[in-house]
Structure formats: C-alpha cells, structure tokens
Amino acid sequence: MKFACIPAYNEEDTIQKIVTKSLPHVDRVVVCDDGSTDNTAKIARDAGAIVISQSNQGYGAAISSLFDYSRKENAQIMVTLDGDGQHNPDQIPLLIDAITAHNVDVAIGSRFLDDTTQASGYRKTGIKIITSASNYGTNFKISDSQSGFRAYSKDAIDAIHPTEQGMSVSTEILLKISNKGLSVAEVPITISYQGDTSEQHSVTHGVGVLANTIKYVSIKHPxxxxxxxxxxxxxxxxxxxxxxxxxxxxxxxxxxxxxxxxxxxxxxxxxx
Ligand SMILES: Nc1nc2c(ncn2[C@@H]2O[C@H](COP(=O)(O)OP(=O)(O)O)[C@@H](O)[C@H]2O)c(=O)[nH]1
Ligand SMILES: [Mg+2]
Structure with a gap:
C-alpha cells in the first residue's frame, strides 16, 4: 500500500486540491492536522483523506505522527508532501518510481536539480548552506536537504523515528538515514512559491534549522x-x-x- 502523507496547518485554501490531486496516485491520503484553527481537517476529510488530529506541536511532530501511522498501517511506501500547494501531487509517481524501479530506500524531491526553481536568492543560499552542513554529516551529496517532498520505503518507514518537533526534522531524518545505512536518491521536482507558502518567517526558520543541523553534524563528527x-x-x-x-x-x-x-x-x- 502506498500512502501520501500531508502535514497541514491552517491550509483550508489549498488542502482540498492537494488531497484530490494526490488520491489517484496512492491508496490512501493521510493529513496530519495539528490544531489548525481553520477548516483544514473537515475539508481534507470531505475530499477523501484520513485525518490525524493532534495539538499543535510543529511540522516535525506532524511528520513523526505520519511515520507512526504508516508503520502501524503497514504502508509499503510513504510519500510526504506539503499541504500549501508548493508541491505538485502529479509528481508523486516520480518519487514512488525511484523506490520501486530503482530500489532506493528514500527518494528526495529536489528543487535544485533543474534550474527553473523560483526560490529567491537568499532562500536558495540559506538552503545551500544548510545542505552543505547536512551533507558533511551524512556523506550524502544531495542538493536539497530541506525538501519535504520525499518518498520512503518500508525499510525506511520502519527504521526512522523522528523526534525533532520543528523544521529541523528534515535534517534529523537524513542523519538517521545515513546512520542506518539506507540508500538515497534525488529526483528533480518543481516547487511553487506563489501565494502564502510559509508558516514561519524564513530567516528565523533558516537560522534555527542551521543551528540544529550543526548540532547533528557535531554529534556525528565529535x-x-x-x-x-x-x-x-x-x-x-x-x-x-x-x-x-x-x-x-x-x-x-x-x-x-x-x-x-x-x-x-x-x-x-x-x-x-
Ligand atoms: N501539521 C502541521 N503542519 C505544519 C506545521 N507547520 C507547517 N506545517 C505544514 O508543513 C508544510 C510546510 O510548511 P511551510 O511553513 O510551508 O514550510 P516552508 O514552505 O518550508 O516555509 C505546509 O503544508 C504546512 O501546512 C505544524 O505545526 N503542524
Ligand atoms: Mg510552504
């Protein structure tokens, strides 16, 4: 069974379209809504998603619950994507294909493998710095360590138990993939920066994620x-x-x- 798993916090404007567009590509669409104050949960359910509800703890906590759910429900593949419309559900098969046809454990959708990405200069630079630090800790050579558009094999779902509550979970998972000896591939994806695409101020967010990335890398290279x-x-x-x-x-x-x-x-x- 293949699941599309979507962390969503106050995404009532976009969630219906994301769920509807994801459904044809998977067996189940699961939305983790932690404490949205809008209609995200109801709209997602009406669109055909299974909704996990919990109090608001952050993006990482939502990802962790989605891992737990997929493990418990015996998913063979879990694809994570954002609920704000930045990721295109029609690209889900590209990630699934990397797992099934190319036998990797984790497929990461990278916005930097083709050069048409619309990320602003400073955001791009921030992600590149965080990615370099993360690559130093993992020995991977990936281009987009902060992408939330990813697919995980059953082995990866079983092996990874994230604990970071915030956005640093993306780095934490990469470190865990590396420590467990799981394989990784990147797949080019497109990402949209139109509309309201971020829940947090990106500079604060970037500095926090970089600090946590350095923490993880320092533990790896004491x-x-x-x-x-x-x-x-x-x-x-x-x-x-x-x-x-x-x-x-x-x-x-x-x-x-x-x-x-x-x-x-x-x-x-x-x-x-
Ligand atoms: N469940 C849940 N989802 C969240 C939370 N924070 C962010 N998200 C979702 O995670 C996705 C990515 O978050 P976003 O703020 O857009 O990150 P950015 O695009 O990297 O700045 C979106 O679908 C958000 O709705 C949270 O606290 N809980
Ligand atoms: Mg966003």
Missing part, C-alpha cells in the same frame, strides 16, 4: 567539533601556564593574567 578545538585550547592553556611558571621561577613575578588565561583555556579545552 572529533572535529569538540576534540580538535578542545585539544587546541588545552595546548594554549599549557603554553600560557608554562609562561607563568617560567616568569615565576626565574623572576619571581606572578603573572596573574597568564595564570588565569591558562586555567580558563585548560578548563574549556577539558570540557570540550
């Missing part, structure tokens, strides 16, 4: 992130300590700055 800076600080602390001892023993001068610097650097290094 030596580079903590070991090398830590060692450098310890060596700097020892050098300053040496200068202090040298002055004290030779000239009886107590060089407090050097002593204090040495202790601070040494402790910082030890903590890292």
């Amino acid at each position: 030596l580079q992130f903590y070991g090398i800076p830590g060692l450098t600080l310890i060596i700097a602390g020892l050098v300053l300590g040496g200068i202090f001892l040298d002055r004290y023993l030779n000239d009886q001068i107590v060089f407090y700055g050097s002593l204090l610097g040495s202790i601070i650097l040494f402790l910082l290094g030890a903590i890292l």
Whole structure:
C-alpha cells in the first residue's frame, strides 16, 4: 500500500486540491492536522483523506505522527508532501518510481536539480548552506536537504523515528538515514512559491534549522567539533601556564593574567 502523507496547518485554501490531486496516485491520503484553527481537517476529510488530529506541536511532530501511522498501517511506501500547494501531487509517481524501479530506500524531491526553481536568492543560499552542513554529516551529496517532498520505503518507514518537533526534522531524518545505512536518491521536482507558502518567517526558520543541523553534524563528527578545538585550547592553556611558571621561577613575578588565561583555556579545552 502506498500512502501520501500531508502535514497541514491552517491550509483550508489549498488542502482540498492537494488531497484530490494526490488520491489517484496512492491508496490512501493521510493529513496530519495539528490544531489548525481553520477548516483544514473537515475539508481534507470531505475530499477523501484520513485525518490525524493532534495539538499543535510543529511540522516535525506532524511528520513523526505520519511515520507512526504508516508503520502501524503497514504502508509499503510513504510519500510526504506539503499541504500549501508548493508541491505538485502529479509528481508523486516520480518519487514512488525511484523506490520501486530503482530500489532506493528514500527518494528526495529536489528543487535544485533543474534550474527553473523560483526560490529567491537568499532562500536558495540559506538552503545551500544548510545542505552543505547536512551533507558533511551524512556523506550524502544531495542538493536539497530541506525538501519535504520525499518518498520512503518500508525499510525506511520502519527504521526512522523522528523526534525533532520543528523544521529541523528534515535534517534529523537524513542523519538517521545515513546512520542506518539506507540508500538515497534525488529526483528533480518543481516547487511553487506563489501565494502564502510559509508558516514561519524564513530567516528565523533558516537560522534555527542551521543551528540544529550543526548540532547533528557535531554529534556525528565529535572529533572535529569538540576534540580538535578542545585539544587546541588545552595546548594554549599549557603554553600560557608554562609562561607563568617560567616568569615565576626565574623572576619571581606572578603573572596573574597568564595564570588565569591558562586555567580558563585548560578548563574549556577539558570540557570540550
Ligand atoms: N501539521 C502541521 N503542519 C505544519 C506545521 N507547520 C507547517 N506545517 C505544514 O508543513 C508544510 C510546510 O510548511 P511551510 O511553513 O510551508 O514550510 P516552508 O514552505 O518550508 O516555509 C505546509 O503544508 C504546512 O501546512 C505544524 O505545526 N503542524
Ligand atoms: Mg510552504
């Protein structure tokens, strides 16, 4: 069974069309509506979707519930797409095909594989920076780590249990895919930036996601992130300590700055 899974928060203007257009491509359309204050849930249900309702916790929490649902209902393939009209449901088969015909575990719809994407310059740059950080942590070479248009195989559905509540879930999932040794492919998709396409201010959103991406990557590469800076600080602390001892023993001068610097650097290094 193939499911199309749609996180939707206050998407009453678009959800009907997205559900209707998704239905022909899958066996079930599932909408996770967490606490929309508009008619999203009713419109989605009337259009033929199964609606999961929960209190509002964020995009990641919705994705996590959709994973749980697909696992419980034994989906063979789960496709996630946005409810605001940015993704075109007619491209669902492209992602499913990557899983069935090419035997990959996760297919990611990338807006950057053909150059017609309408993303603004700063949004594009932000996504590229986050994607580079994410690729460093995963060893993947993907072009769009923040795409929410993805397809997951049964193995991926079973293996991935996301915990991030917000938008950083996209990076978290990539790290988990990499850790579990699942395979990934990218598929070119188009994305629309017309109308009201974002629930959050994109700069705040981007900075938060980048910070979380760095957190995940630092856990994956602890030596580079903590070991090398830590060692450098310890060596700097020892050098300053040496200068202090040298002055004290030779000239009886107590060089407090050097002593204090040495202790601070040494402790910082030890903590890292
Ligand atoms: N269920 C649920 N869906 C959300 C939440 N935040 C965003 N979404 C949905 O996730 C999709 C992508 O969110 P959006 O804000 O458009 O992200 P952006 O396009 O990357 O800026 C849309 O379909 C939103 O309705 C949330 O808190 N809960
Ligand atoms: Mg959007």
